[in-house]
Amino acid sequence: GNSVTQMEGPVTLSEEAFLTINCTYTATGYPSLFWYVQYPGEGLQLLLKATKADDKGSNKGFEATYRKETTSFHLEKGSVQVSDSAVYFCAPTTNQFYFGTGTSLTVIP
Amino acid sequence: EAGVVQSPRYKIIEKKQPVAFWCNPISGHNTLYWYRQNLGQGPELLIRYENEEAVDDSQLPKDRFSAERLKGVDSTLKIQPAELGDSAVYLCASGMNTEAFFGQGTRLTVV
Numbered sequence: 001g002n003s004v005t006q007m008e009g010p011v012t013l014s015e016e017a018f019l020t021i022n023c024t025y026t027a028t029g030y031p032s033l034f035w036y037v038q039y040p041g042e043g044l045q046l047l048l049k050a051t052k053a054d055d056k057g058s059n060k061g062f063e064a065t066y067r068k069e070t071t072s073f074h075l076e077k078g079s080v081q082v083s084d085s086a087v088y089f090c091a092p093t094t095n096q097f098y099f100g101t102g103t104s105l106t107v108i109p
Numbered sequence: 110e111a112g113v114v115q116s117p118r119y120k121i122i123e124k125k126q127p128v129a130f131w132c133n134p135i136s137g138h139n140t141l142y143w144y145r146q147n148l149g150q151g152p153e154l155l156i157r158y159e160n161e162e163a164v165d166d167s168q169l170p171k172d173r174f175s176a177e178r179l180k181g182v183d184s185t186l187k188i189q190p191a192e193l194g195d196s197a198v199y200l201c202a203s204g205m206n207t208e209a210f211f212g213q214g215t216r217l218t219v220v
């Protein structure tokens with residue numbers, strides 16, 4: 001089956017700092033890869049996705065590249081904002097989504 | 110367009126009582142998921158529907174949990190009887206072509 005390993009949190013950064021959240025996965029078949037974000041008290045929202053090797057997903061300044069050779073999908077943002085404070089989930093999917101434990105990010109002014 | 114709608118948002122019940130959650134997916138989405146999210150954890154799949162058929166319910170504790178998706182649209186998830194360990198957020202999602210959209214969830218507290 002599928003599984004995912006995410007960088008453990010919590011992560012605390014100052015505003016405008018560079019963000020990397022590591023994600024590696026194991027999967028049967030050829031999964032699509034997703035990052036979801038969960039703001040406090042809310043459900044999960046799709047942040048970005050990539051469906052084949054070397055694709056780059058991007059949204060709201062966040063980026064992640066589908067690296068098939070290293071089975072990774074690391075999330076990056078060049079300059080974080082306070083409003084980016086949330087929990088981030090990496091999720092490979094074939095027929096269902098497999099979520100990691102999530103990485104909590106707090107951005108301080 | 111409305112997103113995935115879940116109700117209620119919050120529910121507090123005593124152990125051994127029954128409880129039901131309702132989900133209205135995005136119109137046209139054939140796939141519907143129920144996930145359970147424990148505090149500080151990622152969501153875990155309980156059941157996945159393709160139209161009205163449950164195609165993956167391997168993680169659903171069938172002794173106390175049941176689900177249905179009549180007419181392949183709305184879905185309900187039921188727990189009877191509830192246990193203390195069932196306290197969690199229950200998330201419904203719908204999708205097509207592998208992308209999934211989540212509702213805001215129902216936070217269940219069993220006391």
